[in-house]
Amino acid sequence: MSVVEATAVKPAQKNRNERKLTIAKALNEAIAQEMRRDKNVFLMGEDIGILGAVWGYTGGLLAEFGEERVRDTPISETAFIGAAVGAANLGMRPIVELMFVDFYGVCMDAIYNLAAKSSYHSAGTFKAPMVLTTAVGGGYCDSTQHSQCLYATFAHLPGMKVVMPSNAYDAKGMMTSAIRDDNPVVFMMHKNLQGMGFLGTIQGAIVDVPEDSYTVPLGKANVVRDGTDVTIVGLGMTVHQGLEAAKTLEKEGVSAEVVDLRSLAPLDRDTVCRSVQKTGRLIVVDDDYLSYGVTAEIIATVTERDIKSLKCPPKRIAFPDIPIPFARPMEQHCLPNVRKIVAAARAMM
Amino acid sequence: MQPTPKQRLWMYEMMVKNRYNEARLSATYMEGKSPLFNMANGPLPGEMHLSDGQEPCAVGLGAHLTKDDYFACHHRSHAQALAKGVDLKRMTAEILGRKAGLSEGRAGHIHIFDYEVLFWSSGIIGQNMGPAVGAALARKMRGEAGIAIACIGEGGANQGGFHEAMNLAAVWKLPFICVIEDNQWAVSVPKSKSTAIASNADRAAAYGMPGERVISNDPDDIFAAVGRAVARARAGEGPSLLELQTVRLQGHFMGDPEVYRPKAEIAAKPEMDPIPRYRRKLIAAGVMTEIEADAIVARAHAEVDEAFAFARAAAEPAPEDAFDKVFV
Structure with a gap:
């Protein structure tokens, strides 16, 4: 089994106040903690800097970690997802933001041919430890190209892990696992669970989240x-x-x-x-x-x-x-x- | 920047080695494929893209690179791989689908991966641009030595990802070089019918980076141009674009009848061959004698023969090995 599971840390559960977080806040905390822990972790994508990402999970990271490690990119998904693979090959651990899963059509080669096959056709020598974040789901009238889920499209293609949390506790632990994983992980965020001010959130997704770092293993229902x-x-x-x-x-x-x-x-x-x-x-x-x-x-x-x-x-x-x-x-x-x-x-x- | 005599001899030897390697691959490829040619048959099945004629680009680049420089190459990569220092025995074993191959037989000739010298190649046109830019980013972020090169054909310069990656490399001022090997043919489509301008080096202006085109297919000229781009990248001054005009002496792939290629051009192939020309040049310049040149050729051939002996004796992978290395 993976290194992630072997090093899983149980959070301190006793003698602390309950702290309910949205998935967006929980993801933010996981990323910040991993960036403090490992200087190879960095963020790259559209509007993740001063805006804090359209899906609200990178706020404050630019202020803490600076422009070197929180990199707004041009709208060039083929280039920056491909770049994530190259950086990961040399030991970096990029987290790259694709914003809406619907957008994968402009850059799928970088995902399924580059990231997903890097280990296999190099016999494990060119690793691609990267997290590709993207938002899924409709129900709020965003029409044909901003409401899809496309789970099966990604899960069908071998070589990448495909995960999605349903609540903030899992979100933090799974993001920590995803960042530490040596394989590419497609990390989906459901818009109706994310906790955005501009969109309703199912309340069950907002749950108690420990402050300490912890992992939730990927691949476990x-x-x-x-x-x-x-x-x-x-x-x-x-x-x-x-x-x-x-x-x-x-x-x-x-x-x-x-x-x-x-x-x-x-x-x-x-x-x-x-x-x-x-x-x-x-x-x-x-x-x-x-x-x-x-x-x-x-x-x-x-x-x-x-x-x-x-x-x-x-x-x-x-x-x-x-x-x-x-x-x-x-x-x-x-x-x-x-x-x-x-x-x-x-x-x- | 001119190559030293030692560097010129190295370039000559690498060119000769590649040419003989391609000849041996070609002969091996044809085993089991006659009288009926079927790509699936013989000890070396699948597609085969030979790099005869394009060796000057490879050696002019390779002479400047170290094992810390990340090199992402196109599908016609054998010459580039050898010049980058890829392990020839394990590369040959990979091309023959053996367990001892670089990727244990999972990849084949289109995907040469050698992490020891940070070289890989791919068959999706222009795919290598983004990863090379990302590798350059990693080097810059960590303050490490090492630059990154993406090598594409002139057909690759018409991919959308080319534009994206060039802009990204420039806006982040990365130690990156895009090398375009312009062999004039994108499979069967000539550059004049696919590219709106004569020189892709002119495109560098769109990204605010230097662009240079070398038309001679001469290793010394290419060495000089690459040297300028490498020096700029190593000094932290940002990316460069090079277009190297070269020649594809073979078809796009083995089995390609080249019906699209003008007969005069096919007839002129021997005169276009850069290796005899470079041999004459080095002998005329007093860098080597005929006897020394022959000794270099013999040494290069022996090394290739040794690699083939190794690869042909190597075991095939077990069928169930297919299930390994999907994840690390």
Whole structure:
């Protein structure tokens, strides 16, 4: 297993006041602590300096670490993501910001051919320890090119880790792990969980975060609610929808277990299968496009390993295979939501 | 800046070594591919891009570089790899897909990776620009010795990423050199039909950096121009752009019938060959005698033969080795 896990530090939990942070603040703290700890860690990307990043997680870093280590770039994603690979090859640990995941189309070669294959086709000699941060998700009327998730697009391509926290505690620990990882990590931030002043935030994402540095291992799913009748699998925002649905179902006498994947690559198939063996029913919720995606991968995993663990056909709830429309009635109709999850669970009972 | 006699002899030897290496690769490549030519067959399958004719660019560069200089190269990289000091035995083993190869057989001829001398190559045109700029950034941030070079073809200068990387290198004043090997042909499209200006060196003005074009394909001239750019980078004065006109004596890849190339140009290939010309020049200048030149050739050939013997005797990787090194 990775170095990260071996050196995991348990935070001091006793004798301290609760401190609720947004994901943005938690990420900021993780990055600042790692930059103090390791001079090879630096930030590079669009609007991460004086603005503090569009997604609010780099505020104050310019003041503390200066322009050398907090580098605003021109709008040249191919160059600066490629540059991150070259710098990482020589031992730096860049954190690079891609802003919206939708923008990967202008620079995908640097991600999937350069970063993701650097280790493999050099037999591990040209390492690419870098974190690529990017925001995902819609639901706030940002239309076709600013609302996508594209989890499956990245998770499909070997050689990079692909992760997304659903709350601030995981965000800090996973970012610390990502920075210390010797492989490229695509670190996704869900806009509806991030804690931005200009956008609503699901309150469940804002949780107590220890001040001390700690790690949450990449590649480990988290059972965020125990249950016995149905397993609801999600990541990021859909975890919170699953938790809401579980509350409603509980009133109806249905006990739902909710699994937060946290990482798509590596994918913690064991935790998912263990849960389904217990509950016998499976609903996978994903705000990325439906076909060839996370929902299919999870269901294929469960059916390949032990189809007899399922008491009824599994159900997937995901964004349909259409571009994301602007107008609220159309977009909301297509997105996964609590109502759809509850209905799916009821139909299984 | 002129090369010393010792440097000139080194350049001659590296050129000869590359040319013989390409000849041996070519012969090995054709094994198992007749009467029916199929890229997938024989002991050396896949694509093969030979660098015959472009050796002066490689040696003019390599003479100035150390193992601390990060060099990201294009797909026609054999000459550049040898001049940068890549391990010839392990490179040959890699090209033949052996476990003893630089990447244990995972990469092949398009992807020559040798971390010991910080050299790598890739087949995506212009892809190497960003990483070389980033390597230059790392050197500058840490205050370390070492510069970074991206070497592309003239076709690569028309990639969008070229513009992005050149601007980034200039705005951050990095110890970076972009070298364009202009062999006049981007696969089958001549430069006159792909590039709006005659000299890509003129593009340097767009980034506020010096640009220089060398048209002779002569190692001494290239050595001098590279020397100016390297000195500037090592002194912390920022990036430079060099365009080196050269010649592609082979097709784009082995099996390319070159139907697009004018017959007169194909017929003129022997006169365009830079190696006999440089031999005559060094002998005329008294740098070496015919006998010394022959001794250099013999030594270079012996080294290549040794590398092939090593590679051909080396074991193939185990099938399940495919699953290693995806992550470090």
